[in-house]
Amino acid sequence: MSNDLIVGFSGNLSRPSSTRRFVESVTVSLAKQAGLQHAVFDVEDLGISLAAARSVADLDPAARAVIQTIIDAEALVIGSPTYKGSYTGLFKHVFDLLDPADLRGKPVILTATGGGDRHSLVVEHQLRPLFAFFEAFVLPTAIYASSRDFTDGIPSTAILGRVNQALAEASVLVKARSTADAIAAE
Template sequence: MSNNLIVGFSGNISRPSGTRRFVENVTEALAAQAGLQQVVFDVEDLGPSLATARSVTDLDPAARKVIRTIIEAEALVIGSPTYKGSYTGLFKHVIDLLDPSDLRGKPIVLTATGGGDRHSLVVEHQLRPLFAFFEAFVTPTAIYASGRDFVEGAPSPAILGRVNQALAEASLLISARSISAAIAAE
């Protein structure tokens, strides 16, 4: 079930965050392209109940609403800062609260940020396998950006090229999912 939202979720654990800003930019662009609304969350939006939660039911009502919005989204833009070669631990904790079927068939654009090129494979070696477990439809193009890929907060032309490619792929997945849902409803 979709709530006609593109949802961005950033694994950053501090604000302000370049990762969240990047996820916001990609989410806004995808929502505009798909003609849908958008909202972006980060780990901070789940609040203090996240730390002790062993299931979604252990979260406070506001945090459960965030998780429900993620699950019901038409598509997701996922991002995490790179921390010691992977995504952040609290980001993984949020994902661990989801049921394996929660993201099945959901279009997902993967993004990550990091301090340099040595972390660039985090999207392929960490994030892509994680969402493959959930049987999500992850776009073939993922986007990794380091600090030098931004000029005055704006993505460089090279990064914008990858973003546009991922957006085109995600738009196709969203359209296909809508058509499939319409056929199933008949």
């Protein structure tokens, strides 16, 4: 796939998932603002080959295609449910399979969901360092939402404010990257 895609990836381990819905909502909004297409995946999309994989080559073809789509994305919206103050193990395993250069310079919006406020630092203490390792361009605004931040699946005004702030930051980067790519292609 080409890099005309905004890709969302959620660390949820089951469906339906509030984390995946949240990641999808942010991904769709960013794609719309950037005038690009979007795709959203979660751990379950990688199938059973993920658990035993020691490299991307060990994954089945469908899972390898998901990984390649993540690598090729123009920007990523990453989200994880919070378990005991961190992301899920299989979520981390997905990124353990990547080469450290695969995400270099890629704009990334971080999101996380959890049962309460005590997990709110997961984006700063777990997700941000993980994507900094990959030298991704992690947006300054990250979004943590607890179950009480949603009413009938609709985010609160405070969460929407953070989402809009992150979207504005990401849109600037995506447009700048597209312009730079167009100039380089000339």
